[in-house]
Amino acid sequence: MSPVLALLFQFAFFYPIVMSFFWMSGGLYYYFRRERKARLRTDPPTIATLPFVSILIPCHNEAEQVDETMAAALAQHYPDFEVIAINDGSSDDTAARLDALAEQHERLRVIHLDRNLGKANALRMGALAARSEYLVCIDGDALLDEYATHWMVWHLQSGPRVGAVTGNPRIRNRSTLLGRLQVGEFSSIIGMIKRAQRVYGRLFTVSGVICAFRRTALHRIGYWSDDMVTEDIDISWRLQMDHWDIRYEPNALCFILMPETLKGLWRQRLRWAQGGVEVMLRHTRDLLSWRKRRMWAVLFEYMLSVTWAYTMLFIMVLWLLGLFMPMPQQLYVRSILPSWHGVILAMVCLMQFAASLIIDRRYETRVGRNYYWMIWYPIAYWMLSLFTTVTALPRTLLKRRNRRAIWTSPDRGIK
Template sequence: MAFDFPYLTWLFNFAFFYPIVMAFFWMIGGVYYYWRRERRAPRPESPPPLAQAPFVSILVPCFNEADHIAETIAAAVAQDYPHFEVIAINDGSTDDTARVLEDLTAHHPRLRVVHLEHNHGKANALRVGTLASRSDYLVCVDADALLDVHATRWLVGHLVDGPRVGGVTGNPRVRNRTTLMGRMQVGEFSAIVGLIKRAQRVYGRLFTVSGVICAFRRSALHRVGFWADDMVTEDIDISWRLQLDGWDIRYEPNALCWILMPETFRGLWMQRLRWARGGVEVLLSHGRSALSWRRRRMWGVLLEYALSLLWAYAMLAIIVLWALGKFIALPPLLYVDTLLPRWHGLILAVVCLLQFATSLAIERRYERGLARQFYWVIWYPVAFWMIGMLTAVIALPRTLLARRRQRALWRSPDRGVR
């Protein structure tokens, strides 16, 4: 009996060509964005003057952040901006966060602290901070992140200049680089995240703001109902809801923020699984709404994410066929003899290095010494593509089977330092 599986050939071709095509897509979009908007722009340390400098509220939601909150607040109150306040929202912490924050109020007059009795999640903490704020311009930063001194000025500039700008996302940089995993993430945030945001700004909308550093127009948040309590990733959800409502979200690479990232496999796995679940939740909640002609600028990010899920399951199918071939006789067209990279693996590695080199040429204006991380990014496809594939495969059924309308609470992440 003869077997003919043309769809399997398509499966293999898609699994191979998808990351290559997307890499070139992001590189071309990133270079175009850089050439049009960054090449002659002022550097991060020299922001242009604002026509007006409105009062700004910097929100710092926190849960069990006693080890990091002092330096985060110190960076927040040191902003080179004339009129602002800092509001720390202690969301029912069980460690010494409350005491540390109260002690900090004696040293930082701009700081106000809101204490919540129970842990109700980051979305609720941000909403409470927004209600306590005195400004229509909000800068949101995670409790373990260090804002660059000019970050607020760069973020708020977009909100002041663009009346239809509902949000702005900044440029997070990894500051813990003591392990291979940490160093690979340095390459990821510059070579992958930065290029993706630039490319998305070129062809349409952003998939998400970086929740660790972003700014919002309070009136825009009010229109869409603020952050959702039941979404695993509140930053992806609010990004989609704002853009579906007609608001623009911009990327500001000059708004730097230094962040801590996981440096253990378990910590990285939990973080990426949460991100994957958040993406699936948004796809299920807002995907159909994005299909209307009026929201056609969302089609790019919708298609990009749908293809990434399809690629994850294509890779899973290939792995399953390889495993089955070890135990049962499969038709030749179904047999996968090895998962080890051959010539196509070399091509993927070269494209990955080319992508990082392209990003290096762009990102060197924001951070020195990135070239020292060039070697470590070689391992990125092996480690992070596999993690991304597995978390996407797990996230889809888990999200479909999960109980809806369940509040998303805080979890203390691995931040790579002790």
């Protein structure tokens, strides 16, 4: 094997392990310093003056979930708020259901848009109609925890440069193996990553399903971009490039529906990967400024993940070619099946799951029962990350510029 190929193998092997230790150390540091002795979800910190808050809920074809979502939003343990539902050209009876709910609840206002213009546009319309400086944004199928608004507003009031606060999404559909795997993923990967990134100061993205914003910050950067396939990643980068701080609050819970079919999961993760590539291509040049150096770690981490995906693809192609044709010895790949290094990777992943269990039992006392299924997770997560990243880059490069990103109805689990 050539030295170059040996180096690629080492990078492909060590990258997931190094990142796992990075996420674990950052997540545990965040937990022991900021979470372990913090108040429980049901006992949020006192806010000197409780400001008026607007909860924005963009909806597109959400008839099956909209009653439940609005009920949870209207049940906030917070004294002064309004709920604004934005019906973005739904073709089902979402509009009629929202109007009926608005007649029952004084706090609820409904905005009807005549056609599907995308989530970013719906959020912008809601923000312009809102009467508050503080905007809590959730998806139309999400159930907001009753204390979530209080926790996020506490952060926004804690400092004038706090531009956004992202919450802690929890999976509520767990009827299949894919559902149970995602319970562990949101805890041991997504939650860990956000904690680790908060330690070094910048987040790759807020969670689009639950986030609170300062309207002043949004106004400075021009609100959400309607041509980005993932508006949450783009708004996160632009806020931080404008020197606004983004916080992570694990006590701000939100219960969400996730795909439980392979097709639905693939479509969702491909959209996430494409959103990351779009943001990287659009903003990398702007990040070269020394004044924006705090974003370099986020950019470097993401570029490493893309490099790893294409490195793995290259190794797999060499292996496949070697099955059907003679290859030079320096390019011959004997096998891609895990051997001793696979065992090490599995052990590191189990350590990561154990660390996340220590942290996460604070928010779900019985979350540990889902970790039985996590033996399948290392292969599932890294392979999914690999193929979606590899597919997303050319797809983004070939995408028509300035094309509006409109709604597509996602897979919300097995009915």
